[in-house]
Amino acid sequence: MYSLIAVIILFLLAYVGVKFPGGEVFFGIIIPYLALIIFILGFINRVIDWARSPVPFRIPTTCGQQKSLPWIKSANIDNPSTTGGVVVRMILEVVFLRSLFRNTKCELKESDKISYEWEKWLWLFSLTFHWAFFTVLFRHLRLFTEPVPACVQLVAKLDGFLQIGLPGLMLSGVALLAAVTFLFLRRILIPQVKYISLGSDYFPLFLIFGIAFTGILMRYFTKVDIVGVKEFTMSLVTLNPHVIKGIGGVFYVHLFFVSVLLVYFPFSKLMHLGGIFMSPTRNMVNNSRAKRHVNPWNYPVKIHTYDAYEDEFREKMIEANLPVEKMIAPETPEEPEEKE
Amino acid sequence: MDTPVDIQKGIYSYAANPKSVEYVGLPYPRQWNPIEEDWQLPENWKEIISKGFRERLDRFRSVKVFMDICVRCGACADKCHFFIGSGDPKNMPVLRAELLRSVYRNDFTTAGKIIGSIGKNFKKIIGARELDLQVLKEWWYYLFQCSECRRCSVFCPYGIDTAEITIMGRELLNLIGLNIDWIATPVANCYRTGNHLGIQPHAYKDMMDFFADDIEEITGVKVEPSFNRKGAEILFVTPSGDIFADPGTYTCVGYMMLFHYLQEKYGFDITWSTYASEGGNFGFFTSHEMMKRLNAKMYAEAKRLGVKWIIGGECGHMWRVIHQYMDTMNGPADFLEEPVSPITGTKFENAKSTKMVHIAEFTADLIKHNKLELDLSRNDHLKVTYHDSCNTSRGMGLLEEPRYVIKNVCNNFYEMPANTIREQTFCCGSGSGLNAGENMELRMQGGLPRANAVKYVHEKHGVNMLSCVCAIDRAALSSSMEYWVPGVEVTGVHEMVGNALILPGEQKRMTDLRSEPLPGMEDDDAE
Numbered sequence: 001m002y003s004l005i006a007v008i009i010l011f012l013l014a015y016v017g018v019k020f021p022g023g024e025v026f027f028g029i030i031i032p033y034l035a036l037i038i039f040i041l042g043f044i045n046r047v048i049d050w051a052r053s054p055v056p057f058r059i060p061t062t063c064g065q066q067k068s069l070p071w072i073k074s075a076n077i078d079n080p081s082t083t084g085g086v087v088v089r090m091i092l093e094v095v096f097l098r099s100l101f102r103n104t105k106c107e108l109k110e111s112d113k114i115s116y117e118w119e120k121w122l123w124l125f126s127l128t129f130h131w132a133f134f135t136v137l138f139r140h141l142r143l144f145t146e147p148v149p150a151c152v153q154l155v156a157k158l159d160g161f162l163q164i165g166l167p168g169l170m171l172s173g174v175a176l177l178a179a180v181t182f183l184f185l186r187r188i189l190i191p192q193v194k195y196i197s198l199g200s201d202y203f204p205l206f207l208i209f210g211i212a213f214t215g216i217l218m219r220y221f222t223k224v225d226i227v228g229v230k231e232f233t234m235s236l237v238t239l240n241p242h243v244i245k246g247i248g249g250v251f252y253v254h255l256f257f258v259s260v261l262l263v264y265f266p267f268s269k270l271m272h273l274g275g276i277f278m279s280p281t282r283n284m285v286n287n288s289r290a291k292r293h294v295n296p297w298n299y300p301v302k303i304h305t306y307d308a309y310e311d312e313f314r315e316k317m318i319e320a321n322l323p324v325e326k327m328i329a330p331e332t333p334e335e336p337e338e339k340e
Numbered sequence: 341m342d343t344p345v346d347i348q349k350g351i352y353s354y355a356a357n358p359k360s361v362e363y364v365g366l367p368y369p370r371q372w373n374p375i376e377e378d379w380q381l382p383e384n385w386k387e388i389i390s391k392g393f394r395e396r397l398d399r400f401r402s403v404k405v406f407m408d409i410c411v412r413c414g415a416c417a418d419k420c421h422f423f424i425g426s427g428d429p430k431n432m433p434v435l436r437a438e439l440l441r442s443v444y445r446n447d448f449t450t451a452g453k454i455i456g457s458i459g460k461n462f463k464k465i466i467g468a469r470e471l472d473l474q475v476l477k478e479w480w481y482y483l484f485q486c487s488e489c490r491r492c493s494v495f496c497p498y499g500i501d502t503a504e505i506t507i508m509g510r511e512l513l514n515l516i517g518l519n520i521d522w523i524a525t526p527v528a529n530c531y532r533t534g535n536h537l538g539i540q541p542h543a544y545k546d547m548m549d550f551f552a553d554d555i556e557e558i559t560g561v562k563v564e565p566s567f568n569r570k571g572a573e574i575l576f577v578t579p580s581g582d583i584f585a586d587p588g589t590y591t592c593v594g595y596m597m598l599f600h601y602l603q604e605k606y607g608f609d610i611t612w613s614t615y616a617s618e619g620g621n622f623g624f625f626t627s628h629e630m631m632k633r634l635n636a637k638m639y640a641e642a643k644r645l646g647v648k649w650i651i652g653g654e655c656g657h658m659w660r661v662i663h664q665y666m667d668t669m670n671g672p673a674d675f676l677e678e679p680v681s682p683i684t685g686t687k688f689e690n691a692k693s694t695k696m697v698h699i700a701e702f703t704a705d706l707i708k709h710n711k712l713e714l715d716l717s718r719n720d721h722l723k724v725t726y727h728d729s730c731n732t733s734r735g736m737g738l739l740e741e742p743r744y745v746i747k748n749v750c751n752n753f754y755e756m757p758a759n760t761i762r763e764q765t766f767c768c769g770s771g772s773g774l775n776a777g778e779n780m781e782l783r784m785q786g787g788l789p790r791a792n793a794v795k796y797v798h799e800k801h802g803v804n805m806l807s808c809v810c811a812i813d814r815a816a817l818s819s820s821m822e823y824w825v826p827g828v829e830v831t832g833v834h835e836m837v838g839n840a841l842i843l844p845g846e847q848k849r850m851t852d853l854r855s856e857p858l859p860g861m862e863d864d865d866a867e
Contacts, residue, residue: 095642100498199466276497289691294668295668313541
């Protein structure tokens with residue numbers, strides 16, 4: 001609830017704000033630059049902070065057969081025994097959300113049977129969300145490059161291959177909006193997900209919804225002056241920023257939402273973008289018995305030595321015909337205190 | 341997170357006995373009771389936890405990353421056996437991690453500090469909260485309702501491992517003397533006598549002599565295991581549960597018969613140790629340091645006895661420690677040699693640094709090379725299924741070796757449903773030191789998903805024997821089967837090997853290792 005209010009306030013702030021004198025410079029130039037700087041520095045800072053902590057133990061989660069005897073087929077991707085295996089595992093994880101693909105749903109059937117059925121929707125919509133977001137972002141390069149690279153044009157062409165309406169409908173925008181809606185609905189409709197959701201889970205959803213929504217609004221409905229926008233964005237890229245008149249309030253809302261997302265990013269769970277690459281249970285080779293892993297802070301500890309052990313039990317050991325290092329000296333040492 | 345913690349009988353385990361805590365020199369030993377208001381905490385406990393938390397963030401990238409990147413997608417929620425069995429929302433893995441995460445956000449993140457300075461009510465939005473006595477109690481209650489099985493970690497899109505969170509949480513609790521007795525006392529025992537049960541050397545040997553008599557009665561063959569013998573080629577370490585707790589003892593009998601067979605046929609040279617008489621490591625459930633202190637005995641004993649390499653018995657978390665921690669903590673084991681099977685000549689390349697081989701790997705290799713004479717019909721009264729132990733499946737990947745052994749020693753083997761085995765296996769419900777008596781309700785709740793899958797094959801195929809490679813499993817699943825699936829018993833893999841193995845010079849066997857009549861030998865009382 002707070003999150004929704006926050007996003008609405010942000011909307012009004014930008015929409016009304018640009019109408020004030022200097023508002024366009026503030027929301028169009030100062031805030032976006034600032035946001036980008038915070039994003040980049042914040043992101044780097046967070047990754048460096050993670051990297052500063054060592055990985056003392058080799059703790060991959062193994063999801064398949066280990067490499068042991070030569071005649072047993074090992075699962076080199078789900079239980080990587082080589083760096084190549086890890087690379088493939090990570091690619092599958094990052095690009096196709098491999099682990100989420102395994103998702104099951106636990107249900108009680110026939111009153112006493114627990115079943116675990118494959119649950120593909122979370123995976124499907126998460127994948128859609130991330131790919132759609134990426135595609136939209138990639139298409140936006142056309143606003144920041146001159147001439148526009150061929151690959152960007154190609155993606156835009158593929159994205160709009162349905163050729164519905166004018167301007168042509170981009171699938172990614174619709175997919176993004178649909179996926180965000182799904183992810184939001186499951187947060188409020190599935191009881192356990194609702195229970196675990198925090199304000200900081202809803203906020204980015206609303207924000208991204210707002211970004212996609214204002215984007216679609218500009219493209220298909222208010223028909224923003226795209227030439228003006230491009231002139232403006234290019235002025236930002238070439239570090240020669242100047243305001244173009246008459247682009248319209250919705251554009252500034254869009255830009256402001258994106259700026260807020262950029263600032264929010266490094267301080268929030270959105271950092272999973274960077275974190276996934278550093279997750280020790282996924283990015284390590286399972287070869288800890290074949291190759292020694294070194295812990296940089298390994299320190300000596302107090303242990304109960306064999307000698308101390310034999311000293312305590314020597315008499316009993318000799319009696320039981322167990323080999324000992326030292327035979328008992330003539331003056332038998334006192335029986336150590338029995339514990340408990 | 342707002343619901344106050346309600347510590348319930350049947351779920352919580354008793355507080356650590358101060359004598360045990362003191363024996364190993366852990367801080368703040370004292371008599372305290374979880375259901376009393378006052379936990380007799382040291383005055384500066386908040387400071388201790390906060391300092392400890394900082395230290396661990398700086399030492400373990402896993403903790404730091406896992407604190408930051410969870411998106412609360414909820415994929416882990418219904419993967420936890422304790423959540424499935426209890427329905428308590430706080431048993432969802434994500435919330436177990438949020439126990440620590442909420443305090444982490446409040447104390448260690450920029451966002452938490454900024455939001456916290458605006459006002460207390462805003463903290464809730466980002467899920468931050470201050471560590472107070474209530475939160476501490478919630479930590480304790482729920483961190484001892486996790487068996488560190490890592491099933492949630494398989495499904496997490498970032499591989500967030502709740503076991504890692506629980507391990508850190510328990511380390512922090514131990515800094516202020518808040519362990520449970522079923523962990524603390526085994527740790528103290530293990531430190532002193534070499535094993536969790538506190539078996540002294542002479543009693544250890546007595547017990548094995550007793551098993552030897554059993555073997556002689558059943559097979560007519562006298563086996564003579566050796567102990568603490570210098571110059572042996574191989575050291576054998578197994579969990580002490582195999583020596584003292586049924587039905588693990590039959591697994592121990594199985595090892596003894598196998599070693600005897602190999603000795604007679606091929607001159608196999610192995611010794612047991614009373615000093616390193618524990619494979620399991622309850623230190624792992626206390627702290628990384630305690631784990632290292634207990635584990636050190638294996639290499640120390642191997643060095644003292646001058647063996648070439650080590651074989652480890654059937655145990656779950658013991659193998660997680662050996663596979664993922666031992667060499668790093670207590671290695672390099674440069675005084676040992678790379679393991680080579682003296683019988684088949686197979687080099688165990690996968691263990692060339694740690695120099696310790698799992699007995700299922702060892703036996704599978706023997707069977708593959710036709711080195712064992714087996715009579716499978718002696719297991720014909722068993723319809724067997726196999727329970728993957730959490731740690732060997734998700735912290736190692738030992739999936740096929742035990743299956744290969746089982747399929748070669750018995751005729752009737754049936755798998756449980758795919759989503760309940762291998763890397764998706766369910767915990768027995770009592771792992772990571774939760775196998776006490778007073779928390780039986782928790783254990784039966786946690787054991788439900790596993791038991792339910794066994795029930796399925798019990799009804800469909802008439803399965804009557806649940807096999808496993810873990811000592812805690814053998815103890816815990818026995819109770820769980822008795823409660824949920826009467827008619828199914830529990831066995832170790834090497835008990836079935838012992839049943840099938842034809843010892844040189846043995847008499848005609850009338851019974852299996854449990855002294856129950858073999859099929860066709862039921863003379864008077866047919867089942």
